[in-house]
Structures are given as structure tokens and as C-alpha cells.
Ligand SMILES: Nc1nc2c(c(=O)[nH]1)N[C@H]1C(S)=C(S)[C@@H](COP(=O)(O)O)O[C@H]1N2
């Protein structure tokens with residue numbers, strides 16, 4: 001299966017891996033091997049008194065903490081990835097245009113195939129929490145461990161500079177490039193070089209690899225992660241474009257994961273093949289000797305890491321609400337800024353020239369008698385009930401809604417599963433409805449109830465903060481791509497709220513209710529997905 005998926009890329013893999021090895025062999029055959037030792041880039045971190053310095057306690061603990069969080073990040077990332085197991089370089093996500101996919105399924109053309117139908121099973125052995133359609137829990141874990149990963153990174157890089165140990169990692173001369181090549185030639189042709197004592201200095205290739213992971217891979221992962229956020233992409237449309245759009249960022253985010261995995265494999269192999277006891281003593285005990293204690297404690301540490309995966313998996317399914325709350329709590333300050341600062345108002349700049357030729361549909365089509373009657377008379381009998389904490393409740397027909405006005409925008413849709421698409425949406429801004437029904441001062445939250453059901457049954461509903469629905473580009477849409485809203489996309493009326501993820505945009509709306517709090521409806525978590533699948537209440541990211 002892997003080979004089948006990789007087939008179009010074999011040529012690239014060959015070029016990237018085989019060509020340098022070939023060149024290395026060629027060089028050795030023609031010029032011979034120069035020296036038996038790997039060139040050190042010339043910098044040996046030393047203390048002010050000239051003593052060489054090894055790994056102080058902060059390096060050792062941040063190494064462990066980084067390992068701990070990075071694995072949680074990678075494993076939860078895999079869960080999210082498999083919820084839309086296709087990667088693209090275009091914003092449209094048209095099936096067939098993906099550059100790689102992790103599903104054997106060709107999207108059927110003769111029937112409705114929703115993005116949720118397309119989600120895959122992933123084993124909890126490799127992903128957190130694993131199983132099917134779990135982006136809520138996957139995201140909670142991903143973000144919770146992100147904070148750990150970022151905090152450790154900030155402390156580590158800060159200490160690197162404060163302690164003066166930065167020349168360990170950061171090259172100070174271009175000479176490192178030819179040195180690194182020489183080292184590579186040694187390894188690639190099995191002339192294993194005598195290593196510098198890694199406790200004090202690295203060989204040039206090693207230094208470049210560590211530099212790359214810390215100063216290229218990690219920051220790029222953070223930046224491409226941010227570029228998938230609906231609120232960021234809408235407020236700063238230039239930002240995701242740096243990475244080729246939201247899907248470009250998503251693809252790069254995945255390639256960076258491959259980078260971490262490749263690095264880990266090589267790093268661990270070399271740790272074990274170049275004096276495992278000594279290497280473990282360096283990073284675990286901070287001593288430069290060959291006792292076995294470091295290895296023993298190191299293996300125990302790795303056991304803790306593996307145990308954390310099992311614990312995280314169990315907690316995810318036993319106490320999902322706790323994880324959802326922890327995620328909410330940690331993200332709260334950031335969310336407040338994104339909701340209240342006008343800097344984060346949607347300001348997308350797309351035109352009709354950008355419209356996606358394909359737009360994934362999601363969710364369960366309604367199938368109730370009420371719905372079937374509505375469809376049978378072409379929605380002439382449709383009434384939108386607007387009530388709750390308002391001065392003048394209304395029952396609006398489709399014609400009356402259209403009379404309220406026409407607002408429109410072209411926007412990039414961000415689904416929590418990972419796909420996106422650009423469409424034009426026409427309808428009335430929520431502002432117009434608010435002017436009509438006049439919410440009472442006590443109204444803080446707006447709930448949207450659908451005719452359709454949630455994935456696990458029950459009414460599909462979701463809620464918005466009042467601050468968000470009065471922002472530009474929050475629409476009750478009755479039109480998509482200049483035509484009446486198609487049934488699969490939410491006819492006759494759906495919500496568009498462009499600074500948030502797709503699941504907040506209730507389709508097939510039958511009722512809008514103004515409330516003091518979301519806690520009084522459903523299970524109290526603010527939406528059917530929030531109740532049943534632990535999605536975030538305010539998904540700006
Ligand atoms: N009633 C209802 N509304 C819904 C859903 C649903 O399942 N039922 N799915 C949501 C999700 S997850 C997304 S991404 C968008 C998808 O909108 P689309 O089907 O027009 O692409 O609708 C949202 N609104």
C-alpha cells in the first residue's frame with residue numbers, strides 16, 4: 001500500500017537520496033578518502049575559563065521534555081490528518097488533484113460522498129487518540145502538547161543564547177558546508193569517521209542536522225500550523241499565501257512531520273552505533289564516561305514516553321470532557337484577542353475568478369417529513385423562526401428574508417477535517433436580522449438549529465458569540481456561487497461565519513434563538529459537535 005501511494009514520488013525519493021550517495025562514491029573512487037576523522041566545524045563550546053563544556057542540566061531536561069511533547073504532537077497530528085486523508089497544493093481540494101492520499105478510495109461521482117464519509121480509521125498504536133473521525137480529541141491533544149513543545153523550545157533556545165552554548169548549533173562560517181559534505185562522504189561510503197566527542201562538539205553534518213531541526217523544522221511547523229487557522233487566514237490573507245495557501249501550509253506541515261521522523265530514525269541509529277553507553281551518559285547524566293547507568297535511566301525515560309501515549313489514549317476516551325476543557329482553558333487568552341480585536345475581522349480578498357470547481361459537502365442530509373414537505377413545495381412553506389431574548393420575534397418566509405437585503409462575499413472555507421474550498425456566498429448579514437429582531441441586552445449568544453441531525457443523531461445545532469455575528473462576513477446565506485443554495489450545501493438557509501471552522505456554519509437552519517448562554521441548550525457545550533465529539537467551542541484556530 002505504501003509503495004502504491006508513493007509510486008509517483010519514487011523518482012523524487014531516488015533523486016533526493018540516491019544522487020548524493022552516488023556522488024559520494026564517485027568522489028571516493030576518483031579522489032580517495034581524505035582523512036579518517038569527521039571534520040568538526042571548528043567550534044568547541046567552552047566555558048569562560050576555557051574548560052570545554054558538556055550538557056548542562058537544562059539541555060538534558062529540555063531534550064527529554066521535547067521528546068515527550070514532540071511525540072504527542074506527531075501522534076495527535078496523525079489523527080487529524082486521517083480525518084481528511086488527502087493532501088493538496090491547491091485550495092480547492094478537488095478529488096483527484098491531491099499529491100498524496102492515505103486512503104484507497106476514489107471519491108465516487110455517482111452519489112453524495114461527504115468529507116465525513118471520506119474520514120479514515122487510524123490505529124491508536126500510531127495515532128492519538130486514534131480510531132475514526134476524532135478531530136475534536138485529536139485537536140485537543142495536538143494543541144495541549146503544542147504548548148508544551150513551544151514552551152520547551154523557547155526555554156531551550158533562550159538558554160542556548162544565555163549560556164553562550166549557541167555555537168554548538170548555529171554555524172558561524174560557510175566552511176561548514178564543505179565540511180558537512182566531507183562527513184557525508186565518510187558515512188555514505190562506510191568509512192565511519194572517528195567522531196569528535198559529541199559531549200563537547202559535533203561534526204559538521206551533525207551540527208547542520210541539529211541546527212536544521214531546531215531553527216528550521218520547528219519554526220516552520222509552528223508557522224505552517226498557524227497558517228491553517230480560519231481567523232488568521234481571514235484577517236491576514238497574505239499570510240497563508242506564503243505557503244501556497246491553506247492546503248500548501250497543510251502539505252508542508254506534513255512534510256515537516258516526515259522530516260522529524262527521518263531525523264529521529266537517523267539520530268537514534270547513530271546514538272546506538274557510536275558508543276551507546278557514553279552517548280546516553282552525556283544526555284541523561286551529564287557525564288562523559290562509559291558507565292551503564294545513563295543507558296538504563298534513558299531506557300526508563302523512553303518507557304515513560306511510551307507510557308504517556310497509553311495514558312493519553314485512555315484519558316482521551318475516559319475523560320474526554322476534561323481534555324476538551326483543558327484545551328479550552330489554555331487557548332482562552334488567544335481566543336479573547338481574536339474575538340474582540342478588530343484586527344481579526346474577516347478581510348479575505350477572493351474574487352469569482354478564485355471559485356473552487358469542487359466544494360466538498362459535509363454532514364447528514366435531513367430526511368424528516370418536515371424536510372421532505374419543504375422540498376416538495378420548493379421551500380414555499382419554509383419559515384425561519386427567530387426568537388429567544390429579542391424584542392420582536394419573527395417567523396420569516398424565504399421571500400421575506402430576501403427582502404431584507406443582499407450581502408455577499410467570496411471566501412475560503414476551513415473545515416476542521418482539513419479540507420477547504422472557495423465559494424461565493426450571498427444572503428443577508430446577521431447585522432440586518434439583528435436590526436430587525438432587536439436582541440435584549442441580556443442576549444450574549446446566538447444559537448442556530450438545523451432541520452438535519454448530527455453525526456450521532458439529535459438536532460444539529462451550534463452557537464455563536466454575539467461579537468462574532470455582528471462582524472463583517474457573517475451571513476445567513478441563501479445563495480452559493482450566484483445560484484440558490486443547493487440542498488447539500490444547506491438550502492434554504494445556512495450560516496457563514498468566516499473567521500471560524502466549518503462545523504460552526506449550521507446548514508438547513510430552521511430556528512435562530514438569542515440566549516444568555518449556550519449552557520442552557522443541548523448538553524451545554526455550545527453545539528452538537530462540541531457535545532458529542534469534543535470539538536472546540538470557539539474554533540478560530
Ligand atoms: N446541519 C448541519 N450543518 C452543518 C454540518 C452538518 O453536518 N449538519 N456540517 C458542518 C461542517 S463540518 C462543515 S465543514 C460545513 C460544510 O458545508 P458544506 O457541506 O456546504 O461544504 O457545514 C457545517 N454545517
Ligand SMILES: [Mo]
Pocket residue numbers: 362414415416417501502503
Ligand atoms: Mo467540517
